[in-house]
Amino acid sequence: MSEPIRLVVAGGGTAGHISPMLAIADAVKVENPAAQITALGSPGGLETRLVPEAGYPLELIPKAPMPRSINLDLLKFPFRFAKAVNQAKAVLRRSNAQALLGVGGYVCTPAYLAARKLGVPIFVHEANSKAGMANKLGAKHAAAVGTTFAGTGLPGEEQVGMPMRSNVATMDRAALRDEARAHFGLTDDRPVLLVTGGSSGALSLNNAVAQSLQQLNAAGIRTVHITGRGKQLTDDSGALLAHEGYTQVEYVDRMDYAYAAADLMVCRSGAGTVCELEVAGTPSVLVPLPIGNGEQKLNARELVQAGGALLVADKDFSAGYIAEHVIPLLGDRHKLEEMSQAASSLGRRDAAQIMARKIITEVSSRALPGQEG
Template identity: 80%
Template sequence: MTEAMRLVVAGGGTAGHISPMLAIADAVKVEQADAQITALGSPGGLETKLVPEAGYQLELIPKAPMPRSLNLDLLKFPFRFITALNQAKRVLKQSGAEAVLGVGGYVCTPAYLAAKQLKLPIFVHEANSVAGMANKLGAKSAAFVGTTFANTGLPGEVQVGMPMRSNVAQMNRTELRGEAREYFGVSGDKPVLLVTGGSSGAQSINTAISESLAELHAAGVHTVHITGRGKQILDAEGQLLAHEGYTQVEYVDRMDYAYAVADLMVCRSGAGTVCELAVAGTAAVLVPLPIGNGEQKLNARDLVAAGGAVLVSDDEFTKSYITENVIKLLEDQHKLEQMSQAAASLGQRDAAQIMARRIIEEVSTRRGAGQEG
C-alpha cells in the first residue's frame, strides 16, 4: 500500500493568499484523499479562522517582516527571522513534509528557506501581476512556478490562472441566482448591486455607497453591501444602518452566491476577485486599492480590456460617480449582459488542479528515485 503524501502549504494574512492555498490543498485531496496536508501561517492572520474551517491542521510561526527603515526593529530582525526559520523547519520535520507549496505572505520566506535547507521541492503560486518578495525568493529554487497572470518576471513561470475553491470554480451563475437572491433577502426582480471591499473591507467604498443609498433605492436597485469585518455602517444612533432595498453584512462565506446575485459588482481588483469575476461572468466596476505597488490596477487590465469591467480610481469613486455611472449601468441590462459574456470569456477554472498534479508528480518521481537508489 502506497504511503500517504505529506505536504506543507504556506501562506497567510489575507483571503487573497489563503483562498488559492486552500484551493490547491483541496485539489490535492481530490487526487489523493489520504494526503496529509499541514498549513503554515502566522498569528493574527485570517488563516487562523479559514484554515481550521477548511479542515486542515494549522501550525503558526511568528511574523518576521523586514523593516523598511533604520530603527530598533531592524536590529531585532535577524533574531526574529532565525526564530521563524527554525520553527518552520521544525514543522517540516515533524510533519514529514515531502514538498512545500507557498502562495506568498510573510510566512513564506522562512518556509521556502527551510524547505531549501531540508532539500524539499518547492512549489510557488503567484496570484498578482507583480510578484511579492517572498515568492521572488521561493521561485529561484522552485520545482514549479505557477502564476495567475503572464509576465510577472518570476523565473520559469507558467501561467495557470487563479486556484479557486470548487464552489466558485464550478459555479453556474444562472442556476444559482434564485438561491442567491433568497440568501441575501432580495425580493422581486430588482437589479442587484453587490458591493464588497474584500475580507477586510474598504472604507472609501463603504462611505460612497452609504451616501448613495437613497439614489440607488429611487432607481429601483437592491444593494447588497459586504462591508468587511469591523467596518459595519452605523446610523446616527450607533445602530446598524438600515434602508429600504439595502442588505448589509460584514462577511460572506458563500462568495459564489455573491457573484450569482449581482447584476453588477463594485469591488477592489485583487487577483482572486478579478479571476472569480471572470469565472462567474459577473460584470463589475473595479476600484483598485490606492496603496501598494499598483498591482491591483495591473490585475484589472485584461478584464477591463475585454469589456467585462470598468475601472475607476479610488478617489473618483464617489456619490456622484455612483449616480452618474453605476446607476446608469444597472439600468442597461443589455450592456450588463455584454459585460457578463466578455468577463466569462476569460474564465480559467482548473488552476488548482494543475498545481496539485505538478506537486503529486514531483513527489511520486522523488519517491521512485529514492526506491531505485
C-alpha cells in the same frame, strides 16, 4: 501515486493568499485522498480562522518582516528571522514533508529557506500580476512556478490561472441565481448592486454607497453591501444603517452566492476577485486599492480591456460616480449581458488541479521503488 503525499502549504494574512492555498490543498486531496496536509501561517492573520474551518491543521510561526527604517527592530531582525526559519524547519520535519507549496506572505520567506535547507521541493503560486518579494525568492529554487497572470517575471513561470475553491470554480451563475438571491433575502427581480471591499472591507467604498442609498432605491435598485468584519455602517444613533432596498452583512463565506445574486458588483481588484468575476461572468466596477505597488490596477487590466469591467480610481469613486455611471449601467440589461459574456470569455477554472498534479508528479518521481512515497 498510491501512498499518501505529505505536503506543507504556506501563506496567510489575507484571503487573497489563503483562498488559493486552500484551493490547491483541496485539489491535492481529490487526487490523493489520504494526503497529509499541514498549513503554515502566522498569528493574527485570517488563516487562524479559515484554515481550521477548511479542515486542515495549522502551525504558526512568528512574522519576521524586514524593518523599513534603522531602529531597534532592525537590530533584532536577524535573530527573529533565524528563529522563524528554524520554526519552519521544525514544522517540515514534524510533518515529514515531501513538498512545500507557498503562495506568498510573510510566512513564506522563512518557509522557502527552511525547505531549501532540508532539500524539500518547493512549489510557488503567484496570484498577482506583480510578484511579491517572498515568491521572488522561492521561485529561484522552485520545482514549479504557477502564476495567475502572464509576465510576472518569476523564473520558470507558467500561467495557470487562479486556484479557487470548487464552489466558485464550478459555479453556474444563471442556475444559482434564485438560490443566491434568497440567501440575501432578495424576493423580487429588481436589479441588484453588490458592493464589497474584500475580507477587510473598504472605507471609501462603504462611504460612497452610504451616501447613494436614496438614489439607488429611487432607481429601483437593491443594494447588498458586504462591509467587512467590524466595519458595519451605522446611523447617527449608533444603530446599524438601515434603508429601504438596502441589506448589509459583514462577511460572506459563500462568495458564489454573491457573484450569482449580483447584476453588477463594485469591488477591489485583488487577483482572486478578478479571476472569480471572470469565472462567474459577473459584470463589475473595479476600484483598485490605492496603496501597495500598483498590482491591483495591473490585475484589472485584462478584464477591463475585454469589456467585462469598468475601472475607476479610489479617489474618484464617490456618490457622484455612482449616480453618473453605476445607476445607468444597472438599467441597461443589454450592456450588462455584454459585460458578462466578456468576463466569462477569460475565466479559467482548473488552476488548482494543475498545481496539485505538479506537486504530486514531483513527489512521485522522487519516491524510490519499495519506499513510502
